[in-house]
Amino acid sequence: MTAEELQADPYAIVAVASSAGGINGLVKLLGGFDAALPVPVLVVQHLDPRHRTVLAEILDRRTPLSVKLAETGETARPGTVYLAPPDRHLLVDSGGVLSLSSSELVHFLRPSADLLFESVAGAYGPQAIACVLTGTGTDGAMGVDAVRSRGGTVIAQDPETAEFRGMPAAAVGTGSVDYVLPLDEIAAVISGLVETKRRS
Template sequence: MAAEQHSAERYDIVAVASSAGGIHGLGVLLGALGADFPVPVLIVQHLDPRHRTVIAEVLARRMSLPVKLAEDGEHAEPGVVYVAPPDRHLLVGPEGTLSLSRSELVHFLRPSADLLFESVAGAYGPRAIACVLTGTGSDGAMGVDAVKSRGGTVIAQDPATAEFKGMPEAAVGTGAVDFVLPLEEIATVIRGLVETERQ
């Protein structure tokens, strides 16, 4: 149903949120998207701000897509994975321009999935896909509501299959989730949505 209701639109961005257990989850999801994935992917993974992060290098070893830490003011390019740096909120504007912010913590978190999803909803509306993977807490739940209310599509990892079920369970609890899927099936659905709209 979700794909039908957006038949006039095409998907132009994917935003993914994860926390505890997320490096493995992101590796599985992003690794299965394939080298020719045609839209940008924005990632919020909760990281310890006290340490230099190697998440981009770790994820890059598991997939064929280029992975980098997002930089303030850069343009999100198709087929590139952008990861929010530690202690920075990642936001996106209407033209795909990324911005990083040190604004206040949201639910004690920076970066915040809620802020990323809300910016994606505002900038892309029905052309956005938001996905919540494993993690503790409820970050992302307000954001998926925003994405859904603007006509976007929301996917959550099946909490029963998540290493940590807090975040996907909170997302599902909003009633805004279109697909609840085991981790291994999420990439196939995302590819199907994005590529169907491009045929």
């Protein structure tokens, strides 16, 4: 496949990472999408591993998209948000089949945004969009490098507008971020990218 043919391929997946402050960030981001979003969205939000989470239910009520906890073996579908369960890494293969892993912590974290982004980069290459929202620490920074190196597109929340700037600032610091945006502009930009590339 030529570089031109690869570039003409529509985006096929969006991966999002957030941590501290992320629930508000996810409500705003996901709430800005249309129900007919033509790609699936995979989300790593750092959660307390000791407790069952109701985050999927909260987000499902506050966004036009369908939101659920990811399950091993299911195929990611457009217009649906798949949330990594507490204490499980979320990965995807080139057929869009999801898997959950209890493999070792990455930077003391499970789920890891880096692992999700690296998985998305390997499976989708230039068809991937990775987005880093508010959070402490640096999770996601190695992963955005992987996405960018495979020709994907990287978006970071403007650290100046983030509730916690650590994660988006670390992503921006890699030099691999294509768009640095205020939170309330990210959904429109992702929607525009997906639709524009689909029509081209």
